[in-house]
Amino acid sequence: MFDDILLEDLAASPPQVWAQRNEQAEVIGPLASLSKLTVADAERARAELQISRRYLYQLVKARRERLNGLPARGHGTGAQFHIDECQERIIAQAIDRAGPAARHRDVLALAMSMSEQVGIAPPSEKAVRVRFGKHRPNIDLASRFKLECDYIADLCPLGLALADEKGEADAWLFAAVESNRCTIITHDLYIGKPSRHQLLASLANAAAAPDFAGRPLSLSAAVEAYNLVDLSLDNGAELRRPSRGKAIVGGSIIKAVCGSSLGRIRIRTEPSRRSGYRPVTLRLAATVVGRLISELNSCREIRQRHPTSRGHLPPPQRQEQKAAGAGAQT
Incomplete structure (x- = not known):
């Protein structure tokens, strides 16, 4: 079973290293739980993972920190800088106490209050933002796609190859989205493009949700291509074509809700010829x-580029530079 720590590592890592992260978790996990790591255990684990002893001890230390409730550190985890250990714990406790429906400002206010109670310097807004993640702003799907339904089903390929005993194929994602809250209610992942029977099963599963009772469900063009409009679903749900007869491009709804990628897995509107990632x-x-x-996820956009990286200036400095250049020309 995948634990939360492994899931966070996988969510912040490209798919081609998922197998490596999984193997490291299986070997490092038992070692991190030991009170004392012997040289023999360390040498055995180092040989199994084929890494240096120094890197092994770094992995064990990082794993122990995560077990103690500290956020992830290092490249690919969104932790761009280190802060005091007490502040790390305060932020972690504030995120946990605020709950999944909390916004960044709620977590920030709670972290400030908790810091004042224990008598330590409060963490900065950036420290909380990096560790909390960024939530996508609310998107009005109904107005953007001219929907008359509260729910819409979408289907699109992902930039990822899946493998099983029969071989490998591109991954396809089905999602039923509630347009008012802009959230994914249910989803299914397929190896290769799903069959009509598989897609009908996914639609029936979505329509079985209590919120769907007696309410219409629109379809994107990718789902509508299966000729499912005339089929009836349980729970009184009704399949309906989008308003004004305008087809919605497959994958556009999922992109609007999740962004252009899930972690580093690209969302596509057309099947990819070949995936650049190792099949998983x-x-x-x-x-x-x-x-x-998941709407509870805060790692969707966890990698935040520093504003001055690659020679790019922050907006205020860029504007000052443009103004100075214009003044020099005049």
Whole structure:
């Protein structure tokens, strides 16, 4: 079973290293739980993972920190800088106490209050933002796509290859989205393009949700291509074509809700000819994708580029530079 720590690592890592992260978790996990790591255990684990002893001790230390409730550190985890250990704990406790429906400002206010109670310097707004993650702003799907339904089903390929005993194929993602809250209610992941029977089963599963009772469900063009409009679903749900007869491009709804990628897995509107990532199992991909599209997830956009990286200036400095250049020309 995948634990939360492994899921966070996978969500912040490209799919081609998922197998490596999983193997490291299986070996490092038992070592991190030991009160004392012997040289023999360390040498055995180093040989199994084929890494240096120094890197092994770094992995064990990082794992112990995560077990103690500290956020992830290092490249690919969103932790761009280190802060005091007490502040790390305060932020972690504030995120946990605020709950999944909290916004960044709620977590920030709670962290400030908790810091004042224990008598330590409060963490900065940036420290909280980096560790809390960024939530996508509310998007009015109904107005953007001219929907007359509260729910819409979408289907699109992902930039990821899945493998099973029969071979490998591109991953396809089905999602039923509630337009008012802009959230994914249910989803399914397929190895290769789903059959009509598989897609009908996914629609029936979505319509079985209590919120769907007696309410119409629109379809994107990718789902509508299966000729499912005349089929009836349980729970009184009704399949309906989008208003004004305008087809919605497959994948556009999922992109609007999740962004252009799930972690680093690209969302596509057309099948990819070849995936640039090493094929992974359906179980592993489904676990990570399920976490990434969840409305409770805060790691969807966890990698934040520093504003001055690659020679780019922050907006105020860029404006001052343009103004200075214009003044020099005049």
